[in-house]
Amino acid sequence: MNDDVSHDAISLELCSSTTPHKGGGTSSHLCESQKSENGEDSSRNVDEGVSRLPLETFLLQRQRVSDKTLQARKRVEDHWEASVFETFNKALRQHGLLPPYPCPAAEHVNGQERHLLDREKQRVYSEFIRRSRMQLPEFVRPLRGETNFDSRPNKALEISSWNPSWNSYDHKSKWSNIVHHGVKPKSKSPFPKQSSPPKNHGSTLRALNSIIKSLRTGQDTKRYVILDIDLLSILEDFTCSPFGASVNDNTAEKGEITISYDAAVAIANRVLDVASKHPDQQHMITGDVNGAFRHIPIAAEVVGRFAGTIPELGILVIDLYCPFGWENSPSSYWVAGAAINHLYACAAPMWPDQPTCAKVFDAKAWCDDHIAIEADERRRATRKKFSSWFKEGKALGLNWNLKTLTVSMPPEKIRKALTRVQELIGCERTTRTKLNKLVGSLRHVVTCIRPAASFFQRIAEQARLSPRFGSTSISQDVTEDLRWFELILQRGRLNSIPLVQFASRSAPNYHVQMDASDRGLCALFPAHKQFFQLEFDHAQRELIREFNQSGNNEFGINVRELMSVVYAALIWGSSWTSGDEDPESHVKFWIDNMSAVAWSNKRFSRNPFAQMLLRIASLCEVQHGFFATASHVAGVKNEMADAGSRVWQSSSHALTFSRLSSSCQQVQIPDDWRNLSRLWERYCEQEL
The missing domain is CATH 3.30.420.10 (Ribonuclease H-like superfamily/Ribonuclease H)
Structure with a gap:
């Protein structure tokens, strides 16, 4: 999905299909309809063989409806943005402040691009808090347009109550709470008051230009609020974490949401199912919710717990949306991701001449990646209006060939994994960062090579238990497992793995x-x-x-x-x-x-x-x-x-x-x- 139409990227009004539209954003599936409450599809063909509507005409009509809906939604969002902007600027003027003027995002120094924070926005927001004596929640609510009439922190998020299938979604009440109030994390115990912010990792300064680039993007999209660091002395309910870290240690157990991702085995089984019923007609399409966590807001009263400082820049950074690395971010997003999957799986082809054998769609998801595998049977899924359906393509980081029913690990990923393994073999000590990178490289090997999982577990366990700072010794068992991975990466069969073997059938x-x-x-x-x-x-x-x-x-x-x-x-x-x-x-x-x-x-x-x-x-x-x-x-x-x-x-x-x-x-x-x-x-x- 495309951030250019971010309001639709996560919206559940049109997410009964997550198929990426060529023009950006998403579109409701042109060949689908929602099932009625009794499970029957009212739009199925009644007189088999009698064409009531040419397919191209049907698709054109559905596309027009979708386009008009997207245009209307965009106009509503633009109106909302303008209203919030004007209301907030009015509050600034009441305290003798002018709205911040635009600032350049980068400059070139000695031929190098140097990214810049929006210092004008930082100055105006900080001075506004000083003059108004607001605490952070009071400041954040008008910044996001939260009112008694409409408390939604992210106006792009909606509830698909109009859709009959919504009633059967398990987490609809949780999604309603997120839409209306944002995520309210529970803590294990009261947060202690910090006398001073914790120090950042040394890598923060080494990657400072890249960090500034990310922060500036967050400023421009209202994901981050950046203030003067001296405001820490007057703001309450604040917890600063080392930059790049989060408040995981004091976050209560996730528990309430069971995340159920469809791994490669589930995709392989679906491909084999379609191939067995419709030989040579199986094809796949993939789409992802770009920046998934960035759409899920944190409730205004707790955003102060997601803060950090960079003393070298004199800034205090507050994250207004679920941050990457926070242990509850995946489960908070999954309330939406599972809804996308649910609505898609409850939809079915609706072209009047669709064969009666065509059933509901099958939905697969891995975090923010949504995958559909269908038979190319009498226009069950159109190719013209969407990003390409394929018989050979990439999903979950692997290369899938639906013609030969095989899957392969990309050569560049094999080389990267081998390099990282060889860098650690013979080392007595390493860092958590290097272990995490190795774990990330080896996960595809584990997917493709059946015996690899057990040898991977010890490496992953050592990465999990390693200290955040400093180094850790490499155990002898992990060293032997690294030697094993080196051997299979050098001589293993990671190309054209049959899905039958992959799916254990x-x-x-x-x-x-x-x-x-x-x-x-x-x-x-x-x-x-x-x-x-x-x-x-x-x-x-x-x-x-x-x-x-x-x-x-x-x-x-x-x-x-x-x-x-x-x-x-x-x-x-x-x-x-x-x-x-x-x-x-x-x-x-x-x-x-x-x-x-x-x-x-x-x-x-x-x-x-x-x-x-x-x-x-x-x-x-x-x-x-x-x-x-x-x-x-x-x-x-x-x-x-x-x-x-x-x-x-x-x-x-x-x-x-x-x-x-x-x-x-x-x-x-x-x-x-x-x-x-x-x-x-x-x-x-x-x-x-």
Whole structure:
């Protein structure tokens, strides 16, 4: 959506479709109607096959209605702006002040652009507060045009009570409160009075020109109020945070609003659903509410809690809208974002000749990004009046190909993620800023690479727990996870990932049975009639004996069961590689140990050796293009693998296995694979 028509960007009067219009702003969907209260679409075709209105004529009529509505709304907003401007200027004159005159936004010094604050507006507003002795809420209300007759802080926000679907929206009362009063955050405890503002981070001065540019934009759009810093001594109910921070520590729990974003998996499932019902007709369109948080106002009585200072500029900055970084900003915006989704999902095509099979639209959203995936069937969605529907395009930062039903991570994002990973490998300490940047780069990898989530969690946890200022030490576990990410970014399959794999819809292509004992391992690959066995060496058997007696080492039965998974992935992984005819390979490991099953599926264990095994197995998944899941199998149903892991213990087990494996071929485990710790180091050293 476009900030040029910001009043419509978040307005719920026309948000039953969030489709971006080519001319800017939004437009109600030209091929939709609202369902009636009983769920029926009154505008559907009654006489199938009898055209009552040509499509182009219908679209033209709907476009004219939409254009006139937008024009009327713009005139109303212009009138409101003029009225507020005149009323506020009248108040200035009553205190002997003239309205602030326009000031340049930038100047060029020695060939460099230097951004400028609106110092005239700062001077006039500050002097007005001194002369009127107003507190901040009394000043903000007339500045935003809040009156007893119309208390709305942002007159562009409306309530879609005219829309029948609005009655079924879960958060309509919360939206009404935001529209009429703004967001009123609850605090955990009374705010203490500050003797002096906290110091800003050193980066504030380094990025001062960019900060001034942002502040000037906020001044011009009435998002920020900038005053003289000495007003802190006379203003009450103020809390200054370090610049770029917010009052999160004293913000009460969010709780009331459950944010439900549709991630890439939901989009993939929707694409596959449309493709299965309407082959080769699936296409997508995306739109976003530009600067979403900037449309959600903070209630006048609490705006003083969202303040900061820049002593070097002599300014006090107050944010009048939900600030980026405040923990309640996403939930406050989601009251509106969910409404956009709700109204769109309750709408349906309304062209009289639309096929009766056409149902309501499907709506997906991620924060302020709204996504629609529909079938291109008999003009269910028009292409001419909106930003382009596409079969190949970008959504949620990923490249989607609806022709081939694949998704890819953009190459530039892969390079950026790899660079950030390599910058931290080998470092003993880092900063929260660098960790947060790394987390941002790796989130797309986690989306595209199934096993990556568990290795990502420790990095994200360290970023979350790192201090705001200073540095933090990098744990050994995080270092090992960084090495894993480096490997998959260098050799991983992040291009043309099949949506079937992405959405976890496929049944297993291959099954592997396995078991472990105190003497060795065995795994069976029935599809190829192959098996492998591994007898533990003397050192390993000593570790097993010690563990059985005291449990003092990492070589318990759970770990040994997991070793079978690793060797199976190493030996047979290349035969599970996805091909063009089979876009994904799903391998099911059958294990009679519940802990090993859980570790394998979660790719996580607190046992350091087991976690290393999971890194190797997951690397094989990425390298060979398959994905693995594990399930439990009862020992009595796992006779062959059970006997195969115990042939060294008794002749009866050896005879049983010999009989059951007579038609199978044994595969040898290379000697240089026996030491799995050394194998992991060789991977990290790029020897493999």
